[in-house]
Amino acid sequence: MLSLEDFRSDDPIAWCPGCGNFFILKALKNAFVELGKQPTEIVIVSGIGQAPKTPHYLRCNTFNGLHGRTLPVATGIKLSNHELTVLAEGGDGDGYAEGGNHFIHAMRKNIDITYLVHNNQIYGLTQGQTSPASDLGHVSKTTPKGSPSPPMNPIMLAIASNCSFVARGFCGDIEHLTYLIKEGISHQGFAFIEILQNCVSFNKTNTLKWYKDRVYNINDEPGFDPTNRMQAFERAQEWGAGIPIGILSRTERPALDTQVSAIKEMPLVKQGINPASFAGIVESFR
Numbered sequence: 001m002l003s004l005e006d007f008r009s010d011d012p013i014a015w016c017p018g019c020g021n022f023f024i025l026k027a028l029k030n031a032f033v034e035l036g037k038q039p040t041e042i043v044i045v046s047g048i049g050q051a052p053k054t055p056h057y058l059r060c061n062t063f064n065g066l067h068g069r070t071l072p073v074a075t076g077i078k079l080s081n082h083e084l085t086v087l088a089e090g091g092d093g094d095g096y097a098e099g100g101n102h103f104i105h106a107m108r109k110n111i112d113i114t115y116l117v118h119n120n121q122i123y124g125l126t127q128g129q130t131s132p133a134s135d136l137g138h139v140s141k142t143t144p145k146g147s148p149s150p151p152m153n154p155i156m157l158a159i160a161s162n163c164s165f166v167a168r169g170f171c172g173d174i175e176h177l178t179y180l181i182k183e184g185i186s187h188q189g190f191a192f193i194e195i196l197q198n199c200v201s202f203n204k205t206n207t208l209k210w211y212k213d214r215v216y217n218i219n220d221e222p223g224f225d226p227t228n229r230m231q232a233f234e235r236a237q238e239w240g241a242g243i244p245i246g247i248l249s250r251t252e253r254p255a256l257d258t259q260v261s262a263i264k265e266m267p268l269v270k271q272g273i274n275p276a277s278f279a280g281i282v283e284s285f286r
């Protein structure tokens with residue numbers, strides 16, 4: 001029987017007390033335990049930021065790479081060994097700005113990865129600059145007179161990019177977030193989970209209470225159907241007195257790793273290399 005202890009890492013945690021990342025870390029551990037995933041079966045890829053420190057505080061396989069480049073690395077790992085459970089994790093800056101292009105194409109290709117974006121609406125690690133998720137008028141060192149640009153809507157972008165699983169969680173509701181992460185991991189294909197996360201040091205507007213007062217579970221609404229894309233599109237635009245969390249859009253279509261003929265029989269890492277064919281490839285470059 002697995003327990004939370006099996007996922008405990010000895011790295012000292014460098015987040016501020018009260019940071020929403022603590023709750024997200026707990027939800028991740030819960031999900032792994034409840035799904036019965038062994039630490040050796042899991043790989044979490046992250047980049048640079050406060051959110052990408054999360055895998056350091058977990059005992060499992062991890063790869064910490066460049067800012068904004070989590071998804072290409074996670075894709076490579078998944079296609080090399082599709083028997084692994086692959087997750088990618090990062091912040092709103094990492095995922096929506098530096099890594100924005102990878103985000104769109106990973107969703108479109110439906111690579112079987114669970115992607116968690118901790119959205120604190122700022123660049124946290126580098127001390128609070130305006131990010132693509134910051135509000136219009138947001139004041140920070142990079143926009144001292146207020147951000148002149150409206151925030152992007154990642155949920156709408158995900159639906160438009162044919163993402164097969166689009167969800168939004170809230171760090172202040174660990175039980176619900178655990179459920180979403182479990183659903184995302186079990187989903188065959190790209191699962192995007194945006195997590196609303198408070199930053200106690202640099203975002204004094206979107207506090208834990210600010211979110212608590214607004215979030216509601218869209219899946220509790222009898223009329224809402226996540227397989228209806230038009231309905232999902234409409235609800236994805238809600239951001240104000242009510243902010244929907246839950247599974248906003250879900251469709252079934254084959255994941256990329258089930259479509260690549262070279263890995264249909266067995267994962268690439270289990271296939272032997274034929275030195276003769278390798279020599280032929282090298283020769284062709286002369």
Ligand SMILES: Cc1ncc(C[n+]2csc(CCOP(=O)(O)OP(=O)(O)O)c2C)c(N)n1
Nearest residue numbers: 048049050051067091092093094123124125
């Ligand atoms: C290519 C590149 N651009 C910028 C940076 C500097 N940088 C590192 S972390 C970071 C901000 C991270 O913000 P976010 O992704 O939202 O994560 P958070 O810290 O808020 O969790 C920036 C700008 C970098 N390391 N590499």
Ligand SMILES: [Mg+2]
Nearest residue numbers: 091092122124
């Ligand atoms: Mg951020």
